[in-house]
Amino acid sequence: MKANSDAYVRISHLGKVYPSQRGDVEALVDLNLDIRPGEFVSVLGPSGCGKSTLLKCIAGLEPVTSGNIQINGRPLDGPPDRLGVVFQRDVLLDWRTILNNVLLQAEFLGHKRAAYRDRALQLLQRFGLQGFEDRHPWELSGGMRQRASICRALLCDPELLLMDEPFGALDAMTRDDLNLELTRIWQGTNKTVLFITHSIVEAVFLSDRVAMMSRGPGRFIDVIEIDLPRPRALSVRETQEFGHYTQKIRHHFAELGILQE
Amino acid sequence: MIGSLANSVLRESRTRDVILVLTAIVILWEGYVWIFEPPRIFLPPPSAIFSEFLKTPGIFVRHMGYTLATTATGFLLAVALGVIAAVGIVYSRFLERTLYTLLVALNSVPKVALAPLFVIWLGTGAEPKISVAIMLAIFPIVIDSVLGLRSADPDMLNLARATRASPLQVLMKIRFPNALPSLFAGMKVAISFALVGAIVGEFVAGGNGLGFLILVAQGQFDTTRVFVSLVLLGLMGTVLFYGIDFLERLMLPWHVSQRSDPGATHPAG
Numbered sequence: 001m002k003a004n005s006d007a008y009v010r011i012s013h014l015g016k017v018y019p020s021q022r023g024d025v026e027a028l029v030d031l032n033l034d035i036r037p038g039e040f041v042s043v044l045g046p047s048g049c050g051k052s053t054l055l056k057c058i059a060g061l062e063p064v065t066s067g068n069i070q071i072n073g074r075p076l077d078g079p080p081d082r083l084g085v086v087f088q089r090d091v092l093l094d095w096r097t098i099l100n101n102v103l104l105q106a107e108f109l110g111h112k113r114a115a116y117r118d119r120a121l122q123l124l125q126r127f128g129l130q131g132f133e134d135r136h137p138w139e140l141s142g143g144m145r146q147r148a149s150i151c152r153a154l155l156c157d158p159e160l161l162l163m164d165e166p167f168g169a170l171d172a173m174t175r176d177d178l179n180l181e182l183t184r185i186w187q188g189t190n191k192t193v194l195f196i197t198h199s200i201v202e203a204v205f206l207s208d209r210v211a212m213m214s215r216g217p218g219r220f221i222d223v224i225e226i227d228l229p230r231p232r233a234l235s236v237r238e239t240q241e242f243g244h245y246t247q248k249i250r251h252h253f254a255e256l257g258i259l260q261e
Numbered sequence: 262m263i264g265s266l267a268n269s270v271l272r273e274s275r276t277r278d279v280i281l282v283l284t285a286i287v288i289l290w291e292g293y294v295w296i297f298e299p300p301r302i303f304l305p306p307p308s309a310i311f312s313e314f315l316k317t318p319g320i321f322v323r324h325m326g327y328t329l330a331t332t333a334t335g336f337l338l339a340v341a342l343g344v345i346a347a348v349g350i351v352y353s354r355f356l357e358r359t360l361y362t363l364l365v366a367l368n369s370v371p372k373v374a375l376a377p378l379f380v381i382w383l384g385t386g387a388e389p390k391i392s393v394a395i396m397l398a399i400f401p402i403v404i405d406s407v408l409g410l411r412s413a414d415p416d417m418l419n420l421a422r423a424t425r426a427s428p429l430q431v432l433m434k435i436r437f438p439n440a441l442p443s444l445f446a447g448m449k450v451a452i453s454f455a456l457v458g459a460i461v462g463e464f465v466a467g468g469n470g471l472g473f474l475i476l477v478a479q480g481q482f483d484t485t486r487v488f489v490s491l492v493l494l495g496l497m498g499t500v501l502f503y504g505i506d507f508l509e510r511l512m513l514p515w516h517v518s519q520r521s522d523p524g525a526t527h528p529a530g
Contacts, residue, residue: 059423079423091417095438095515107434108426136515 007034008160008192009058013067016053026217027053030067033211033220037159038190040183042203042210044249046258050218051196055164058194059085071160080160084153088165090145092137098124098148099133105155116155123151127181143174150182161193167202176234179205183232204228204245205237212249214256222252305485310492313485321474325493328459328470331387332501335394336455340448342395343402347440348432350403351410361407368400373461380466390462390470397458398451405447409440442516445509452501460494471497 016028027050035041043051056062058069060079069076084105092101099120106116124133127147137145146166153161167175183206186193197203203210204226211223226245228236236242253259287307293299294306301309314321346364349356375396379389413436421431463472471490478486 056419059419061419061422079425083423085420085423087416087420089414089416091414091420093417093435093438095513104434105424108421108424108430110425138515138517 006036007070008037008039008072009033009035009194010070011054011058011067012070014054014057014064014069015066016050016057016062017065028057029217029219031218031220033223035192035194037192040186040193040195040206040208042195042197042207043213044197044200044203044210045213045218046215046253047198049213049215051198051213052164054213054218055162055194055196059083059162082157082159084156084158084161086146086150086153086161086163086166088168090137090142090149092145092149092152094137097134097136098129098140101137101148102152102155105152109156111156120151120155123154124148126185127151141174143170143178146170146178147181154185159192161191163193163195165196165198168198175202180234182206183230187231200246200249201237204242204249205232205234210245210249212252214258221256224249302482302484305488309485310488314489314492321489321493324469324471324474324490325497328456328463328472328494329497331390331459331462331470332394332452332455332497334387335391335458336398336448336452338391339395339398339402339451339455340444343399343447343451344406344444346399346403347406347410350407351436352428352432361403364400364403372396373457376461376465379462385466385468389466390459393462394455394458397454401447401450401454402444403447405443405450406440409443410436412443413439441513442509445505445513448505449502452505453498456494456498456501 011031011033014028014031015026018025018027031054033041043054045051053062057064058071058076058080060076071080092098093104096104099117102120102124103113103116106113106120121130121133124130127150129144129147129151132140132144132148137148140148146169150166153163167178170178179202195203195206207226209223209225212221213219214221224245228239228241228245250259291306291308294304305313346356346360350361351357373393376389376393379392383389383392417435418431421435426434459470460472460475463470464476467473471494475487475490478484478490
């Protein structure tokens with residue numbers, strides 16, 4: 001049977017259990033989510049709800065306990081093809097220059113470095129890092145480092161981009177900047193993005209849909225369509241519609257006792 | 262730039278301070294011998310030690326060269342073997358449980374006591390001396406390399422796995438460079454241990470090296486010659502240690518301990 005082609009990522013009845021000395025711990029329970037090709041979906045939830053576990057499962061880094069994940073119609077076994085990952089910490093290698101850090105992705109995937117040099121420089125320029133190609137990570141600010149790690153993830157033109165709270169460690173202003181840059185760059189492509197965050201505003205601003213997750217064990221409580229026009233400017237956050245979405249999400253979490261209203 | 266300049270000035274002034282203190286000690290020592298006149302056999306003055314060296318500089322330099330060669334060979338072999346062992350320990354559960362446990366257990370044995378055994382096995386040439394040097398120097402290398410290889414960032418390793426990096430790539434591009442600062446820390450300890458090993462080897466058997474010179478001079482109650490050898494040993498140890506320190510600065514400009522002032526170079530972001 002051919003898998004349904006209108007989902008790029010299909011998560012069905014996904015469950016993850018960690019064995020521990022005091023019995024098994026359920027991290028994820030019966031998760032179901034279809035992500036369309038080119039869609040930007042955020043997973044929003046409090047810390048410890050298993051968002052990162054979900055991302056690791058999709059990246060093929062953690063085996064699932066029950067259910068299954070399909071990528072592009074194929075059941076997942078190991079890291080998917082054409083994948084880019086960005087973590088909360090930029091994990092750049094201190095002994096490499098920014099350019100060489102970005103090119104690491106090509107080396108790991110077994111491509112020729114030379115073939116990706118131009119693309120790397122282009123990406124760095126698009127993220128405002130021109131002039132910093134030959135600097136080392138420790139010479140850059142946190143925001144610039146995270147930009148470089150996004151360039152690394154994008155280098156080999158992935159179809160799926162997994163981002164695990166990539167802006168969680170940045171200050172509010174840098175975070176705004178990067179939110180804007182990310183939507184700008186995502187819009188020009190047809191990349192499917194799964195974005196993990198615990199910021200309601202960030203999730204609404206970036207996403208086509210927001211999947212809300214509850215804690216202990218992690219399960220989806222609702223998936224909300226964000227019907228705001230694109231391209232979105234930061235000022236969209238002051239509109240009534242935007243407020244309506246954030247309020248709805250906050251209310252949802254409050255009902256479950258995760259947030260206070 | 263300003264940071265590194267300040268750093269080099271700091272280092273210069275540190276060298277100056279060390280020279281000042283050493284000069285003071287030599288003057289006090291010389292003065293003490295002049296005033297209290299202890300028997301020469303207990304404590305010769307620095308001036309006598311210096312002129313003793315000038316009497317036969319060729320002999321001292323030749324024996325020093327021998328000890329230096331033994332130490333360097335033992336040290337380099339210890340680094341090579343130690344790093345290979347560390348990689349094995351990090352990648353193989355079996356080696357970790359056997360080799361690592363064995364090494365740690367062996368480390369608590371006073372290894373110097375094994376030197377005579379090496380003479381029985383390997384004779385009185387350079388081999389037993391190099392072997393003792395390796396035996397002493399390899400422990401800090403293995404232990405610090407294992408520590409460094411293991412300290413790679415788990416997220417970086419996840420990223421490599423998600424990008425289908427080969428195990429060899431992970432070793433060469435992530436784990437090994439990441440282990441270098443730790444390896445250098447181990448090498449700084451190991452170089453002194455290698456020197457100890459070489460001297461102990463020379464004490465036990467053979468007719469070469471500063472250890473041999475000390476033994477002969479001691480037999481003739483020639484304390485001054487003992488002191489000449491000791492001073493040369495001290496100089497050699499210091500030069501070797503700072504040689505590695507220099508190499509570290511050259512190879513690891515990116516490491517935290519080498520950066521002059523990381524705060525100052527941060528652009529606004």
